[in-house]
Amino acid sequence: MIGASGPSHEEMIGRLVGDLRPVRRTRPPLVDTLLWTSAVAAFALVLTPRVNFDALAARLTAAPDMWLALAGSLVTMVLATIAAFMLGLPDRDPRWALAPLPGLALWLGASGLGCLRAGLEAFGPIPTHEIIDCFAFIVGFSVPLSGLMLLLRRRAYSLRPTLNAAIAGLAASAAAASLLTLVHPFDATVLDLGVHFIAVGVVVVSNGIASRRFGGA
Amino acid sequence: MDAVTNTGISREAEAEDLRLRALMRSAQDGDRVAYEDLLKACLPRIRRRLQRRGVDPDLVDDTIQDVLLTIHRARQTYDPSRPFAVWLAMITDRRAIDAARRHHRHAMHEVSSPDAYETHVDDSGDPQPFVTTNAIDRIRGSIAELPAAQRDAVERLSLRQQSLTEASQETGRSVGSLKVNLHRGLKALRALLNPEGRS
Numbered sequence: 001m002i003g004a005s006g007p008s009h010e011e012m013i014g015r016l017v018g019d020l021r022p023v024r025r026t027r028p029p030l031v032d033t034l035l036w037t038s039a040v041a042a043f044a045l046v047l048t049p050r051v052n053f054d055a056l057a058a059r060l061t062a063a064p065d066m067w068l069a070l071a072g073s074l075v076t077m078v079l080a081t082i083a084a085f086m087l088g089l090p091d092r093d094p095r096w097a098l099a100p101l102p103g104l105a106l107w108l109g110a111s112g113l114g115c116l117r118a119g120l121e122a123f124g125p126i127p128t129h130e131i132i133d134c135f136a137f138i139v140g141f142s143v144p145l146s147g148l149m150l151l152l153r154r155r156a157y158s159l160r161p162t163l164n165a166a167i168a169g170l171a172a173s174a175a176a177a178s179l180l181t182l183v184h185p186f187d188a189t190v191l192d193l194g195v196h197f198i199a200v201g202v203v204v205v206s207n208g209i210a211s212r213r214f215g216g217a
Numbered sequence: 218m219d220a221v222t223n224t225g226i227s228r229e230a231e232a233e234d235l236r237l238r239a240l241m242r243s244a245q246d247g248d249r250v251a252y253e254d255l256l257k258a259c260l261p262r263i264r265r266r267l268q269r270r271g272v273d274p275d276l277v278d279d280t281i282q283d284v285l286l287t288i289h290r291a292r293q294t295y296d297p298s299r300p301f302a303v304w305l306a307m308i309t310d311r312r313a314i315d316a317a318r319r320h321h322r323h324a325m326h327e328v329s330s331p332d333a334y335e336t337h338v339d340d341s342g343d344p345q346p347f348v349t350t351n352a353i354d355r356i357r358g359s360i361a362e363l364p365a366a367q368r369d370a371v372e373r374l375s376l377r378q379q380s381l382t383e384a385s386q387e388t389g390r391s392v393g394s395l396k397v398n399l400h401r402g403l404k405a406l407r408a409l410l411n412p413e414g415r416s
Binding site: 009012013016017018019020021022023024025026028088089090091155156157159160 | 244245246247249252253256257260278281282285286287288289290291292293294295296299300303304307308311
């Protein structure tokens, strides 16, 4: 029996039963992952007219670590997407939250290698508009991708809503950073890399904060 | 001895899980009778699990209600092809952790000040008796209506002015648990003595 100020378990069950409505079950996480990554692929197709394929191919051939950095951001995107949908189901292992780490390590490591290879040029001047463009691109693409993730997760129920939203933000920003490589196939300088990861951080933290303020379990 | 399947789960437990899966599937389709049966069947399981997880006995009932509410809000996430027991256990464990965190935060923000009444004297100097005999009877009656743990905390800490350490030693309850019970007891007393919520 609960204290004097709360309902008994029987009363609580009565209220919940009275409130029962039929529900549609959540889709399997891998189906949602496929739907969301298809949307990212659609964004990539939309960007195709803006891609200079010759410059991209030349750059990726000359700098193998750029391949690795791109592979890292793509692996992070896929693993973070699966993790975000898995964590929306209470009976899935919470260690799914760790799944994006290998991709993230590859992404950060390869990007760091790019900086080292660029050497002194790493500290060379970068036009301010380029920095702003990169930041705006990552944040700008992350917003609709986060929105789509939210739409696909609307029937999910996470027991760790803030962590879940942050991982969804990581998936969205990793996707945006991967798309950025298509239109911005340059070596990552320290400043460039810093801007990219600040943008990723902004998206991850914003998703986490938004989940605390506007929803969650 | 239960017959054990190759997954290490007794046949009875597996049969019971299949029954609960079927009830949950019906509940997802809007069957209220099945839902009521399911929630009632969950109650002892949740209680046992919370006790095994070491949840403070005074927090168990509140945590059970948190779990019931979570089951209700998350019911669409249950996949009937997977074990119901695991789904329920994960929710129960998470709510047990939440309860322990809330309890810890609450205990950290409360300060015991037995001398507060003596050090903060009423400036009005009103010579009238603080409470009338009638009021004393009402208060006594209301205290008697409190659940045992809350009544004990109110009597020891508020009426007999025992320190938290003394009360803890005599009752075997933790200091945090006594604080929570005192807080709830006083809140319930306010509600009982002032049912219309006037201040």
